[in-house]
Structures are given as structure tokens and as C-alpha cells.
Amino acid sequence: xxxxxxxxxxxxxxxxxxxxxxxxxxxxxxxxxxxxxxxxxxxxxxxxxxxxxxxxxxxxxxxxxxxxxxxxxxxxxxxxxxxxxxxxxxxxxxxxxxxxxxxxxxxxxxxxxxxxxxxxxxxxxxxxxxxxxxxxxxxxxxxxxxxxxxxxxxxxxxxxxxxxxxxxxxxxxxxxxxxxxxxxxxxxxxxxxxxxxxxxxxxxxxxxxxxxxxxxxxxxxxxxxxxxxxxxxxxxxxxxxxxxxxxxxxxxxxxxxxxxxxxxxxxxxxxxxxxxxxxxxxxxxxxxxxxxxxxxxxxxxxxxxxxxxxxxxxxxxxxxxxxxxxxxx
Numbered sequence: 001x002x003x004x005x006x007x008x009x010x011x012x013x014x015x016x017x018x019x020x021x022x023x024x025x026x027x028x029x030x031x032x033x034x035x036x037x038x039x040x041x042x043x044x045x046x047x048x049x050x051x052x053x054x055x056x057x058x059x060x061x062x063x064x065x066x067x068x069x070x071x072x073x074x075x076x077x078x079x080x081x082x083x084x085x086x087x088x089x090x091x092x093x094x095x096x097x098x099x100x101x102x103x104x105x106x107x108x109x110x111x112x113x114x115x116x117x118x119x120x121x122x123x124x125x126x127x128x129x130x131x132x133x134x135x136x137x138x139x140x141x142x143x144x145x146x147x148x149x150x151x152x153x154x155x156x157x158x159x160x161x162x163x164x165x166x167x168x169x170x171x172x173x174x175x176x177x178x179x180x181x182x183x184x185x186x187x188x189x190x191x192x193x194x195x196x197x198x199x200x201x202x203x204x205x206x207x208x209x210x211x212x213x214x215x216x217x218x219x220x221x222x223x224x225x226x227x228x229x230x231x232x233x234x235x236x237x238x239x240x241x242x243x244x245x246x247x248x249x250x251x252x253x254x255x256x257x258x259x260x261x262x263x264x265x266x267x268x269x270x271x272x273x274x275x276x277x278x279x280x281x282x283x284x285x286x287x288x289x290x291x292x293x294x295x296x297x298x299x300x301x302x303x304x305x306x307x308x309x310x311x312x313x314x315x316x317x318x319x320x321x322x323x324x325x326x327x328x329x
Contacts, residue, residue, distance in 0.1 A: 080127055080140035081257075085296045085305040088251030088268050088276065096252055096265065097245040100286040104237040115319035118151045118187055118231040119327060122290075123259045124312040127303065140307065144259075149229065150323045155179030155186025159323050182207050182222055190226070191233045197242035204243070213272040216247050220269045224279045227288045231317060241267075244279070256280045258290035260313035270296055275309065290314055 125142040151158040151174060158174025179186030182204065194200050204219045212218030223244045226232060232240065244250060249269050256266035256278045266278035278292040290313035297305050318327040 077141040077143055078125075080142055081125075081308040081311070082306045083257070083292070083294045083308055085276075085294060087255075087294075088253045088270075090249075090251055092252045093245050093250050093267070096267070097241045100241045100281065101238040103286050104234070104241070107234050107237070115321045116153060117320045117323055117325065118149075118153065119316065119318045119320045119325070120147075120149045120229050120231070120314065121316035121326075122147045122149075122229055122312060122314050125259050125308075125310065127307060127309045138302065140303070142308075147229075148326075149174065150320070150325075151179070151186065152323075153187040155184070155189065157323065182226070185226065185230055187231050187233070190230060190236055193236060193239075195235050195239040197239045197246060200239045201243040201246055216249065217269070217271040217277075220244060220247050220250070220271075220277060224277065224291050227279060228291060228312065228314060231319065251276075253278055256292055257311070258292065258313040259311040260290070260315060262289050262313065264289045266292070274299065288314060 123144070123146050125144050127140055127142055145163050147160065147162045148171075149158060149160050155178040156176065158176075159171050160174050161171035179189050181189070194203065201219060204222050205215055208218040208222055209215065212221060223240050226236075226240060244267050247269065251268045251270075253266040253268045253276075255263055256268070257263055258280050262280075263283070264280040265283050266280045268276050268278040270276045274295060274297045276294045276296050278294065280289045280292060281287065282289055290311065292308055292312075293310040295303050295305050295307045295309055303309065316327065320327055
């Protein structure tokens with residue numbers, strides 16, 4: 001077609017809870033660990049700017065800044081990753097999408113439900129700046145988190161197991177009213193979406209109006225979310241690809257790397273705050289691999305152009321017979 005800081009915990013569980021405003025409030029909830037379980041949990045970047053400023057401006061960032069101490073996040077950390085900040089070309093977008101659509105027509109996934117639960121195994125990384133109070137030195141590191149989710153076809157029941165966050169033993173419930181919106185859609189909701197690319201893009205613009213950094217950026221991000229930690233029916237894939245290609249500013253990045261280190265080709269777009277958001281696909285069969293966000297310019301927090309500020313990888317996606325069942329390899 002998306003994914004909380006510790007001193008809080010650094011991985012966003014991450015839904016688009018009322019998209020950006022609610023996502024921000026969820027971060028605050030998680031930092032105090034008094035969060036009531038919520039329904040939509042997308043792989044999304046963590047935040048950089050102060051909470052009140054973000055809430056007032058409606059801006060989404062991608063960098064968590066931790067200064068004034070040397071405490072590490074709960075998640076595993078590793079050195080920051082880098083990519084070409086100038087990568088990407090508008091040439092070949094339609095040709096790539098045409099090939100993706102042709103291959104998608106041969107897929108059988110999601111044609112008809114073969115189980116009652118959607119299982120997703122995923123991985124994500126987020127950049128933050130860790131400061132040392134004794135010597136004032138700062139360095140960029142990545143937090144790494146692994147996730148497994150199970151959601152019923154109607155979206156009313158679910159379960160999350162996630163590393164690198166303060167979580168109850170065995171995971172936590174995702175039970176709720178159901179995924180009846182683009183904000184954490186259930187399989188049933190996705191199955192009911194239009195497969196006409198123009199109508200689908202119009203619906204996305206309507207439902208995300210006033211959110212994010214602009215209508216086109218939010219539409220592209222939403223398509224990435226729908227391709228990510230969800231289970232789109234086979235018929236929806238071509239519409240999502242073609243809808244993405246209709247958004248102004250879309251590029252092709254010939255070599256993009258997901259959070260698990262897999263190389264692929266990406267549909268990408270640079271947003272209004274200088275992040276190149278990449279939707280990464282396998283170069284041969286165009287299976288969706290994951291997402292990556294790359295800074296295209298230096299930013300005020302010291303994040304240099306080329307820094308990979310967020311990445312994700314979908315490691316397994318399947319329909320299974322019961323909650324907490326893991327599909328056979």
C-alpha cells in the first residue's frame with residue numbers, strides 16, 4: 001500500500017493512531033507505560049521534535065534525540081547506516097509499475113482467506129542520537145526491534161510480541177473495535193477497497209486530508225503502510241502500485257536495502273522535510289520487502305545527508321489458523 005522512545009522505549013509499536021496526532025500521543029503513553037492497547041500498529045519511524053511542537057505543527061519526524069545522559073535504549077543498538085542522498089530518478093516509474101502489475105497478476109496470495117488470522121513477522125530500525133553527559137560527545141546509533149503480530153480477519157482481535165520495548169511477558173493484546181479505516185486496516189477492510197487506482201488514490205486523499213506534511217506525502221506514506229504490516233488481497237496490489245505512480249514526485253531507486261539487509265528496487269519520494277521515503281521490492285518477483293527513510297539534506301539535529309533514519313523489513317506474511325500460530329517455513 002506502515003512500525004517509541006525510551007528513555008522511553010525507542011520502537012514505535014506503531015500505528016497511525018489518528019495518524020500523526022494520535023501516534024504522538026501513543027508515544028507519550030508508552031513512555032509512562034500506562035498505554036491502553038490500541039488497534040493499529042504499523043511499522044513507522046520514531047520522532048525527533050519536541051512533542052508539543054510536533055502536536056502543534058502536525059509534523060512527523062524520524063529521529064529520536066537523546067541528550068544529557070548516556071543511557072541506552074532498551075532495544076539492541078548498532079551503528080547508523082548510510083545511503084546515497086541523491087539516489088532516485090523519475091525516469092522509468094511507469095515501466096517499473098507495469099512490470100510489477102504483470103507479476104502481481106500471477107500471485108495467489110489473499111485471493112481467498114485460507115486462515116482466520118493474519119500473521120506478520122517484521123523487523124525495524126530507528127536512528128537516535130546518544131549523548132554522553134561527561135564529555136558532551138554525541139553519536140548516532142540505530143535501535144533494532146523484531147515484531148510478530150496476529151490479527152483476526154475482521155480486525156477485532158489480535159496479539160503483538162515485540163522485542164526492545166517494555167512489554168508484558170508473552171506479548172500484549174491488540175483487541176479493539178476492528179480495522180475499518182486506512183488507519184490499521186483489517187483484511188476484510190482491504191478486501192472491500194476499490195481496485196481502481198484513481199478512485200483508490202482519491203479515497204486515500206480524502207481520508208488523510210490535513211494530515212502529515214502534505215497530501216501527496218501522506219498519500220505515498222499511506223500506500224507504504226498498506227503494503228507493509230497488513231495483508232492486502234491479491235487484487236489490491238496492482239491498484240496500490242498504480243496509485244503510488246500517480247503521485248507527483250515519485251522516483252525509482254535502483255538499489256535500496258531493507259532492515260534485514262536485502263537489496264531491492266524502490267518506488268520512492270522525497271517529502272517536504274527532506275526524507276526520501278522508499279518502498280522496497282524484490283528485483284525479480286517484486287515482493288514487497290520493506291521501507292527505508294533516507295535524509296537527503298543535513299538537518300538541525302546533526303543528522304547528515306545520507307543517514308538511513310528508519311528501515312523496516314517484512315520477513316513473513318501469512319494467513320494462519322489460530323492466534324499465536326507461526327506458519328511453517
